[in-house]
Amino acid sequence: KISQMNANVFSNSSNIKYVNWNIPSFEKFGFDAAKLDSITFGNAVLRIPDEICKGQSNLVKANIISNNITIIGEKAFNGCISLPVFHFPYALQKIKASAFKDVPLHSITIPIGVNEIGVNAFTGCNPKIVYWNADGSSLDPSNMEFGNRLEELYLGDQVKIIHPYLFKDQTRIKELHIPSGRIKTGAFMGCSGLQKLSLGIGVTKFDGTAFKNCTNISGALVLPDALDTIPSGVFDNCTKIVSVTIGKNVKKISGFNGCTGIKTVYNFSYMSLVPHTGGVDNPAYYADRVY
16 A cells, blocks of 8 residues: 655656556646556545646546545646546545646536635636536635536536626527526626526526526526516516516516517516516516416
């Protein structure tokens, strides 16, 4: 069992192509001189060390055997420009600074237990798919950078908060289901490719401009019962929404300025709504029918 190893032990080993790493918890280690094609992290691994694959531009495969890994170290895969796929362990809690910087990952998964994402952890990745399962409440939104090529976003039931402007201007997302949580200011603002939006019963609060200028959201919009206020700006300029269903606990509604496509409002709240009244940010203002 290895408990200690000099950081420079492989400094001249330029012929190494493959590494089978099965050391539980080294903080920092690198194969600087090597030209790795692949690396495997075995069942004993609890932490992927800082800088272990930093700058390994030939690395095409990282095999994750252990599902007990809780930490991916700082700059662990920084600059691995040939690595398209990474399996994020279920037990993962911390993704340190620049861990995947400039790694062209096709998809990124944020497991349920993640409570730390470091600065520039995903800068330059530009994934097409993000699977987001962490509740998000302890994460610093300024460290979550997914580029502008996102096409698919899957949000888990445990999500408690979607941070301000986190997915702003992701124009390639076409469908989105949000099962739960609070959607903060501008979280999806400008997602102009978004056509289908469904809100689960666990969605508890909108902040202003959350979906502003999502100009292609089409058809029926259902506001769940857990909402009590629809604030100003939330759905402004979403011109293709045709009908709005208002949940029974909504006490105040605005946020629909410029939603000229609305024809019908289904009102299950105790508010009194009348067609073509209520001001330009009220969905009833545009509707021909209110039921």
